[in-house]
Amino acid sequence: MIVGEKHYICIVMNINRLSKSVIIKTYYDMKFKICLFLLSISFLFSCNQEHLSTYNFDEKIIFIENDPHLYLSKIDTTGFPQIRNGKEATDFILSALTLNYVNNDCYPSKEQLQKSIRIFKTEKLVQQQLEAQYLLAGVYRKEKDLTNEVHVIEEAIYLANQEDDKEWLFYLYSYLGDMYINQFNMFQFVKYLTLANQCIKDVPLADMSISTKIQLAKNLLYTGNYNESYEILEELEYNVGKNNTYYNDIKRLLGVVLYKMNQLDSSIEKLNDALATEKSMSHLFTCHSILTYCYYTKNDLVKAEQHKILAKECDTDDEIRLSEIEFYTLCAEFAKTNHNLEEQIHCLDKVKEGYTSVLNYNSGQSLDEAIQSYTRIHEKRMFNKQIATYRYILTGFLLIVCIWLIVYIRIRKKQVYKILALQRQIDSLENLRNIKDEVKGFIMRDFEIAKKIAVLRNTQKVQSAKFLKDLEKHNIIEGNDLLTMNWEQFYKDIDLSFDGFYSKLAKAYPTLNEKELQLCCMLMSGFKTDEIAAIWMNSVFSVHKYKTNVRKKINAQEGANIIAFLSEKLPLQ
Incomplete structure (x- = not known):
């Protein structure tokens, strides 16, 4: 044991x-x-x-648009000597936008804008980058650097396409359209205007920003849809406050639309409202030139002359635009009507200068050439990007293969661990079965010893006395559960050796008493009737009597083999 x-x-x-x-x-x-x-x-x-x-940046933009002067009073615009991160770059852009809203001719430092754009690219701040690129395009326009202006706008279009930002795409394509119409290239103007309108065709008017609605109204004005343009601008005029940065734009465009609709008095009223706070020289020129047309048409020559002079004073830009060519053409007609030959010649010279400037734009470089130049650069960049993409795909594929190998190795290791664990369990169960067999052997040996000693003790008492004393000296009798009447341990040995026979028997037949249970267990372990009588120190007749009682309680036939009957009834293996 x-x-x-x-x-x-x-x-x-x-x-x-x-x-x-x-x-x-x-x-x-x-x-x-x-x-x-x-x-x-x-x-x-x-x-x-x-x-x-x-989200916070967009909220601040809306706040600035609603009242740029109020926002300007709350920030320090003395300068941004250091732009080191996204927050500082964002603050710089917000400040620059505010100053530009207050005065359309005010632009920030080109170097600081370029540095901010690099930071926005690194930190993936898309809206900030688009605003900065739009400002940078204005800087290049002011410097008459057509190539870089187009380059920046195309870069912004590419970014807006990546983000699928419909309103920014609309605004940027409209910007290119404005550039073409100022060169009288109506074909390209219509092309980009169509692209711009395609971008927002599915965007409800109510969901558009104020700036997008204004640009849409301007595009409708260009294409002669005056009524639609007027409806949009009229709604904006009603909803936008006087402090809003777009208030003057709305009034000015309303004045132009009403002039085109031949509502001269209303046009004059709107344009005078716009003049009250307008600071941009180009916008002042537009207002005074349209007022000149209105007053000449109304035959108010005094006021027409006043606004004509003011318009010429605002024409400080060397670049001749479409609006200026139209203005000087009309002035030449009015001078001819008034028989002012000198004024007529001066205005016609301006018109000629404008057309010459269009034909020889920027020392022979046309907008198409600038776009073609950018296209070549862009195609080369796209080719390099495709190569980089293939490289990334290959790297990604190799990375996926490595990850798959790592995962596969981990899965295999888990499977190996499971197999090892199962093998250990099998080995343990094998050991347990071997030990169980050994224990059964020890128990059966004890049973055999108990049989022999019991028979010897009861049949040859005198002759075996000395032999029994020798057995007691070696603790053989004391260690035997049957001989010492340790029935509880005996039952455990029976359960271990015969698949829980005792426990199943006691549960299945609760009417069996202690002696009857002992009898069944000893019969199960192979004891004969006389051996059982010797263990109990009773007669063989008493054992037969107990057998009869057991058969009755287990419903076995008279003379039936008790163990064979119980083996069928009890779930023994």
């Missing part, structure tokens, strides 16, 4: 070691999963922060 206990202890230790290894492996698996979860949360948080950053 001591040998069996040692084997049990070994099994328990092996199982504990196996459980410990499984727990450690589970711990590291859980740790790996927790790390992945934390990385996912971190990524989602960073995405949310980026969304909040864009």
Whole structure:
């Protein structure tokens, strides 16, 4: 029995070691999963922060548009000596936009704009980058650097396409359309105007920003849709306050639309409202030139002359635009009507200068050439980008293969761990079965010894006395459960050796008393009637009597083999 206990202890230790290894492996698996979860949360948080950053920037833009002077009073515009991160670059752009809204001719430093754009690209601040690129295009326009102006607008279009920002695409294509109409290139103007309108065809008017609505009204004005343009501008005039940066634009465009609709008095009223706070020289020229047309048409020559002089004073830009050619053409006609030959010649010279400027734009460089130049650069860049894309795809493929190999190795390791664990369990069960067989052998040996001693003690008492004393000296009798009447341990041995026979018997036949249970267990272990009588120290007749009682209680036939009957009734293996 001591040998069996040692084997049990070994099994328990092996199982504990196996459980410990499984727990450690589970711990590291859980740790790996927790790390992945934390990385996912971190990524989602960073995405949310980026969304909040864009949302806050858009909110500030709306606030500035509603009252740029109020925002200007709250910020320091003395300068931005250092632009080191996205926040400082954003503050700089907001300040520059505010100053530009207050005065359309005011633009920030080109170098600071370029640095801000680089930061926005790095930090993926798309709206800030688009605003900065639009300002930079204005700087290049002011410097008459057509190539870089087109380059910046095309870059902004590419970015807006990536983001699928319909309103920005509309605004940028309209910008290119304005550039072409100033060169009298109506074909390209219509092309870009069509592209612009395609961008917002599915965007409801109510969802558009104020600036987009104004640009849409301007495009409708260009194409002769005066009534539609007027409806949009009239709604804006009603909803937009006087402090809004677009207030003057709305009034000025309303004046132009009403002039085109031949509503001269209303046009004069709107244009005078716009003149009250207008600072941009180009916009002042537009207002005074349209007022000149209105008053000449009304035959108010005094006021017409006043506004004509004011319009000429506002014509400080060397570049001749379409509006200026139209103005000087009309002035030449009025001079001819008034028989002012000198004025007529001066105006016609201006018209000639304008057309010459259109034909020889910027020392022979046309807008088409600038766009073609950019297109070549862009195509080369796209080719390099495709090469880079293929490189990234290849790198990504190799990375996926590496990840797949790592995952495959992890899965294989898990499978190997499972196989090893199962093998250990099988080995443990094999050991347990071997130990169980050994224990059964020890128990059966004890039973045989008990039989022999019991018979010897009851049949040859005198002759075996000395022999029994020798057995007692070696603790053989004392260690035998049957001889010492240790029935509880005997029942455990029976359960172990015969598939839980005692427990199943007691449960199936609760009417059996202690002696009857002992009888069944001894019969199961192979004891004969006389051997049982010797163990009990009773007569053989008493044992037969107990057998009869057992048969009755288990409903077996008279003279039936008790063990054979019970083996059929009880679920023994």
